Amino acid sequence: MLNVIDHGPADTNEPPLLIVHGLFGSGRNWGAIAKRLSPNRRVIAVDQRNHGNSPWFDSHTYEDMAADLAEVITHFGGRMDVCGHSMGGKAAMVLALTRPDLVNRLIVADIAPVTYGHDQNQNIQAMRSVDLSKVTKRADASAQLAAHIPDTTLQSFFTQSLDVKEQRWRLNLDVLDAEMPKILSFPDISGRFEGPTLFLSGANSDYVAPEHRATIREKFPKARFAKITGAGHWLHAEKPREFVASLEAWLSHSAL
Structure with a gap:
């Protein structure tokens, strides 16, 4: 199983929140965010495969990553809210599309279910x-x-x-390096996630463009969109207080 950092359990009735980092990141990078959210709910941050203290594998597809996340959620007893940033957002989307039974609500931070042309x-x-x-x-x-x-x-x-x-x-x-084309792409998945979904972007970022909204709504019909002023792609690091406030406000008002 993936390495996890468990910030909890919180003594509340709120469902736990799973945080999924992006490329070159780790669960440790999200420590400050997780701690700010954990008084209200249990927060679990993972190291994705081939990152941090998690196992290394010869493949790095979104189907792989979604299966890893499903294993973590099952290990902790069932459904969770899931927040993923960038590559982690794509992994979270694939999880929601393929295993909607494991996801209550979905937060996608500054990424869309599309193929990007930039290289890492x-x-x-x-x-x-x-x-x-x-x-x-x-x-x-x-x-x-x-x-x-x-x-x-x-x-x-x-x-x-x-x-x-x-x-x-x-x-x-x-x-x-070898799997970068798969990381930049998004798999062809026919499923839909009918649960509440927030696409939270940095106002200075172009990762979630207006032309992406049709594709997003096709796969996530209950999608809502919000932006954090003054933030770019690394919105959670650039504007952590605003990021936490946006998540808490949306989670408190979106019905399960």
């Missing part, structure tokens, strides 16, 4: 370029990454997946 392989190459034998602290890795990735925020994000003591990445870079 350059970031994999940047991480591969780091001479881990010369890394004794995360700042050492950031300094090396700077030659390829000038954005200090991204440097910090990537090095959170670095095991400094073991001098290894907690990312299966070879498989993520």
